[in-house]
Amino acid sequence: MKRTVLKFGGTSVANMERIEHVADIVSQRVKDDGGGFAVVVSAMSGETNKLVGYADEAAGGKLVGDQFDDEYDVVVASGEQVTSGLLALALRKRGFKARSWLGWQLAMRTDEAHGKARILGFEGDEFCDSVDSGEIAVIAGFQGVSGEGRIATLGRGGSDTSAVAAAAALNAEVCDIYTDVDGVYTTDPRIVPKARRMEKISYEEMLELASLGAKVLQTRCVELGMNHNVPIRVRTSFTKDGDEFPGTLVCNEEEIVEKQVVSGIAYSRDEAKFTLLGLPDNPGVAAELFQKLSDAGVNVDMIVQANSRTHGEQNMVFTTADRDAELARQTLENEQERLGFDKLEVNRNVAKVSVVGVGMRSHTGVATLMFKALSEKSINIEVISTSEIKISVLIDDAYTELAVRTLHTAYGLDTE
Template sequence: MARIVMKFGGTSVADIVRIRNVARHVKREVDAGHEVAVVVSAMAGKTNELVQWTREASPMHDAREYDAVVASGEQVTAGLLAIALQNMGVHARSWQGWQIPIKTDNAHGAARILDIDGAFLTKRFGEGQVAVVAGFQGIGPDNRIATLGRGGSDTSAVAIAAAVKADRCDIYTDVDGVYTTDPRIEPKARRLAKISFEEMLEMASLGAKVLQVRSVELAMVHRVRTFVRSSFDDPDAPGMGDLLNPPGTLICDEEEIVEQQVVTGIAYAKDEAQISLRRVGDRPGVAAGIFVIGIGMRSHAGVAATAFKALADKSINIRAITTSEIKISILIDGPYTELAVRTLHSIYGLDKQ
């Protein structure tokens, strides 16, 4: 028996049909004898709608009332999922952040979690209950609902997993894991079986939408083994209930990765701006950042030189370079973004198993 926290994002719970599918994923783990807590986001598009309503009510609104409004999306989802689970014969109940409680600071709209009563949820496990928790929110020192900011449900899930000492935290989304690069640019991109916390933190900070940055930071601090999985996979497909190696990507300590690749992934950002100083012979314009990420750089020389030569061979001019322990950042002209990504993905062998 294991203790598992499962988190489902907005696209996973976008309508009643998908909520029923989520319930099947949860029931699979319950039927396997595991202790399960679930964290849910608002249904896709609902938070944006609630935000728009608050702005229409008053452009200069009270942040505390704003939180009271936008937090309701997750509360609706939690109730609907609990109902769907009960209909399948699962002992489930919805819980709001203030009921547990998930204690936060007073920064309404961007609150940080201070403490979670893990004993409360542990007691629910002992009762055989699946606690369905509304993500993205807690209760501040002023005894008011406080939301955690965009992507806060990921943070809620990891924080709860840490509080109850879960064996793992499964983040279900609309993709089936973390890829070596954007598959829309490089069709040969492949799903990673494992990625270190540090590498995932770099990718998340560069705009990878798989996980929110704060949740990765929290997972790294508390060493929460986190799986990125797809809610659109058949809940009853072979291997879906595998306790140690379920389908998806495991985010973990680098010690768990037996053979570390030199480069794990290639990320990019097309919204970089190049600014030229006076009397410096250069021109401003829209640029792109290309990022080579991998913990294997610590023990291998020549990684940067390989990138520079590969780009030069494709006549891609490098505008600027910065490096850190596990990341090389390269600024190039925007139109060459996709060619650069494909070139580096290939030169580091990321398209090979």
């Protein structure tokens, strides 16, 4: 039997009118296919923030990450519970069999990391039987149940992960993520009006684009889809006729016939560049440096090491998120004596621009084209970092839009 999972985010279920609209979309899908549907819902938009506000107040401040988190989850998970019941009611009103499923009923088993729990497994026999019987399963997203039998939430955006987990349990043909954008674009359409919606994109490319700031799908949701081979379709709920807006399918590379060398251009402005001058060229000094930053909770992204062997010293360049820049600076200054570097330079006016594409594996000259295109616009490259399917450069952030537009054209991604 064909099984399908649909997921609707907070803006798609923001009020009763939108919930009725979602019920219409689901009704049409069920009529078209005859059954086999599970629907995952988020909380009404704004509701989660309200509940988090209450919980913060009750706890006396923001305390996520400590012993208060299990009760945070009890409070916050109620938002999805409400939406799941309401959508089940709206579907019954339309004459369908439907019922809600909460995290503990599924049972969506998680670890004990309240507020950012990971799904460990899914004892979904009763759930799968229900879906196969023709009953529409309406799942409260974002939540599971911990080993200790407590409600555990999956963190912001966790409903996407719930949906892919449900699709994996059902062995669903596709997991449709309905959202407020109509697909994944070759780059940010606000910067490049000629950006194109991609018909298909591989999991690997989507992961690179998501972690680089194309905030359509949560990283863990894409990872889960890749591990269980669940095709994920990103599409919009803000129109009635779904066929006009087919969205973007995130799937295995093998299923993409016409591969682009480069699929998309991502950028991030939340970057800061650190340069340590005169660091002693001893074994272990890099390990100690990055351990200190890690202990302070700073994530380091790009790292470039440039030795100048004649003096027994080296220069070290790395980047962090700009929001961590002050913390990183303080950490390094506190450790200057111990680490033994001469000088620290911090540049917070930088941006990272990346080209992503699985086609890079089999094509040469991709990086050369990038450097040449940027050079023609006199954009200076400060740092370069590459992976198998991605090339990232750090540039002066004043040139971000120009760089993205230039590369979008250079790799032939512009619409005609």
